[in-house]
Amino acid sequence: MAGALLEVEGVSVHYGKACALHDVSFRVEEGEVVAIIGPNGAGKTTLLNALSGLVPYRGRVRFAGRDLPKQPHEIVGLGLIHCPEGRSLFPYMSVLDNLLLGAYRRRDEPAEIERDLEMVFELFPRLKERQRQPVHTLSGGEQQMVAIGRALMARPRLLMLDEPTLGLAPIVRAHISQALERLRERTRLTVLLAEQNTEFAFRHADRLYLLETGRLVREGTVHELKEDPYVQKAYLGS
Amino acid sequence: MSVVVEVLVLGFLISALYALAALGFTMIFGVAGVLNLAHGAFAMVGAYVAIGALDRGLSLPLAALVAVVGMALFAPLFYWLIVRPVERHPILVMLGTLLAAVVLEQIVGLSFSFNSQILPPLVGGSFSLLGVRVTYDRVVASAIALAVITGLWLFIHKTPQGKAILALSMERKGAALVGIPARRVILGVWAISGALAAVAGLFIASFMGISPLEERALLVIAFSIVVLGGLGSIPGSLWAAFIIGFSETVVQQVAPEAQGLASLALLMLVLTLRPQGLLGRAAA
Numbered sequence: 001m002a003g004a005l006l007e008v009e010g011v012s013v014h015y016g017k018a019c020a021l022h023d024v025s026f027r028v029e030e031g032e033v034v035a036i037i038g039p040n041g042a043g044k045t046t047l048l049n050a051l052s053g054l055v056p057y058r059g060r061v062r063f064a065g066r067d068l069p070k071q072p073h074e075i076v077g078l079g080l081i082h083c084p085e086g087r088s089l090f091p092y093m094s095v096l097d098n099l100l101l102g103a104y105r106r107r108d109e110p111a112e113i114e115r116d117l118e119m120v121f122e123l124f125p126r127l128k129e130r131q132r133q134p135v136h137t138l139s140g141g142e143q144q145m146v147a148i149g150r151a152l153m154a155r156p157r158l159l160m161l162d163e164p165t166l167g168l169a170p171i172v173r174a175h176i177s178q179a180l181e182r183l184r185e186r187t188r189l190t191v192l193l194a195e196q197n198t199e200f201a202f203r204h205a206d207r208l209y210l211l212e213t214g215r216l217v218r219e220g221t222v223h224e225l226k227e228d229p230y231v232q233k234a235y236l237g238s
Numbered sequence: 239m240s241v242v243v244e245v246l247v248l249g250f251l252i253s254a255l256y257a258l259a260a261l262g263f264t265m266i267f268g269v270a271g272v273l274n275l276a277h278g279a280f281a282m283v284g285a286y287v288a289i290g291a292l293d294r295g296l297s298l299p300l301a302a303l304v305a306v307v308g309m310a311l312f313a314p315l316f317y318w319l320i321v322r323p324v325e326r327h328p329i330l331v332m333l334g335t336l337l338a339a340v341v342l343e344q345i346v347g348l349s350f351s352f353n354s355q356i357l358p359p360l361v362g363g364s365f366s367l368l369g370v371r372v373t374y375d376r377v378v379a380s381a382i383a384l385a386v387i388t389g390l391w392l393f394i395h396k397t398p399q400g401k402a403i404l405a406l407s408m409e410r411k412g413a414a415l416v417g418i419p420a421r422r423v424i425l426g427v428w429a430i431s432g433a434l435a436a437v438a439g440l441f442i443a444s445f446m447g448i449s450p451l452e453e454r455a456l457l458v459i460a461f462s463i464v465v466l467g468g469l470g471s472i473p474g475s476l477w478a479a480f481i482i483g484f485s486e487t488v489v490q491q492v493a494p495e496a497q498g499l500a501s502l503a504l505l506m507l508v509l510t511l512r513p514q515g516l517l518g519r520a521a522a
């Protein structure tokens with residue numbers, strides 16, 4: 001299908017001899033939230049790392065109608081932004097500096113960047129209070145907010161989120177969940193979500209793919225996957 | 239009283255020069271994880287570029303400029319040709335840069351001489367401060383060194399390019415994911431490192447004289463400071479430069495025969511108490 005924002009065709013990733021992704025194909029349309037779900041070690045993180053240029057792959061990826069470049073900084077320049085597993089924040093820099101570095105490749109008006117900063121602070125008021133604090137002194141939940149905020153500061157055309165609520169307390173998870181919903185209402189943001197937590201994925205996704213040991217084995221809407229006997233048995237505990 | 243003044247004036251100058259020598263070395267390590275054992279040679283070559291330029295009739299300020307700009311171009315080239323091909327193998331990086339340093343020693347020694355040479359002072363004259371003769375040259379040198387260090391600090395903390403350097407030194411993957419082009423930034427840091435080494439080399443050549451083999455002593459000083467301050471930490475290196483600079487100056491005044499031992503003793507003490515150095519791996 002032509003015209004999807006992200007088109008992935010036959011992508012494979014090998015770590016040495018081990019095959020972590022095998023011939024994976026999928027697409028993400030403009031404005032959609034697509035979730036890749038799957039158990040530990042399925043290859044979700046590997047997939048996002050390949051798309052952001054951190055890990056070499058075989059296969060073809062098109063983004064916004066062009067072949068995806070290979071270098072991470074070129075990919076970021078096109079607006080494919082990755083909020084990674086483990087966050088990869090700059091620990092000894094302030095919250096504010098971390099957020100502003102998210103806009104490193106933007107060449108638009110400083111006023112526009114300032115506006116996005118206000119938007120991030122509105123979404124996560126806690127970050128505004130703590131903007132001068134070094135990131136390594138924040139709680140895990142606050143750090144995750146910085147990670148999402150930093151990604152938003154790049155003004156993504158497609159935001160890739162890797163398990164954004166992993167290891168967080170229920171109340172923080174709910175907060176991030178809400179933030180994601182408000183963001184979508186406001187900006188029609190396109191999201192590719194890698195998630196092990198099926199509840200979170202079902203709540204946010206328009207469509208989902210199920211990834212198991214490096215292969216996509218199911219595709220469908222929330223409704224279709226919830227009704228799928230295999231998914232029910234393996235992932236929904238019924 | 240005059241001993242105190244002497245120690246303060248001389249200690250400050252020496253410390254500032256040590257800081258200049260160490261900063262480039264620590265930045266390269268912080269950002270690229272590379273121990274550049276040719277860093278002392280960079281300082282030495284910088285000094286000889288100025289000596290050569292003077293021989294060809296350039297004025298001293300112009301010769302100094304040629305040296306600094308020259309090393310700012312030479313260092314990235316050095317990285318590209320010698321370090322980059324073996325970047326993933328720390329042992330080969332160390333062997334390669336050490337070998338390159340020895341080659342540079344020989345080239346400089348054969349084109350000039352292996353004897354010590356001295357650069358003329360930038361300005362003449364002196365004044366008396368509480369009974370101690372202080373040359374204007376030392377004052378000017380201290381001011382320049384301080385200005386360079388302040389400028390570097392402002393660049394790193396206040397400009398996007400500087401923050402990119404810090405970001406890269408803290409978190410490589412995060413830097414890639416915000417779109418910082420690592421390769422280009424690293425080349426820039428080599429250029430800065432080369433320029434700083436040249437400035438240090440010029441001052442050292444002017445105050446203490448320099449010979450091709452002197453680069454080894456410079457490397458040892460830079461290395462001790464950087465290890466004491468914490469590998470990759472800029473403020474750590476500044477602290478350590480002043481600690482080592484002043485303690486060496488004090489020792490030189492009160493017990494000249496123990497020179498060099500003071501920094502060694504300090505280094506061993508700190509590394510026993512804090513193996514990661516004074517300021518650990520925090521580049522900020």
Ligand SMILES: Nc1ncnc2c1ncn2[C@@H]1O[C@H](COP(=O)(O)OP(=O)(O)OP(=O)(O)O)[C@@H](O)[C@H]1O
Pocket residue numbers: 015018020038039040041042043044045046047085196
């Ligand atoms: N750098 C690496 N080197 C070698 N193997 C790796 C590397 N990274 C991941 N793998 C392997 O690739 C497979 C997929 O890992 P990946 O991290 O992509 O899974 P995941 O779906 O993100 O899992 P999780 O839900 O636990 O985060 C695993 O078997 C893992 O051990």
Ligand SMILES: [Mg+2]
Pocket residue numbers: 044045046085162
């Ligand atoms: Mg993962």
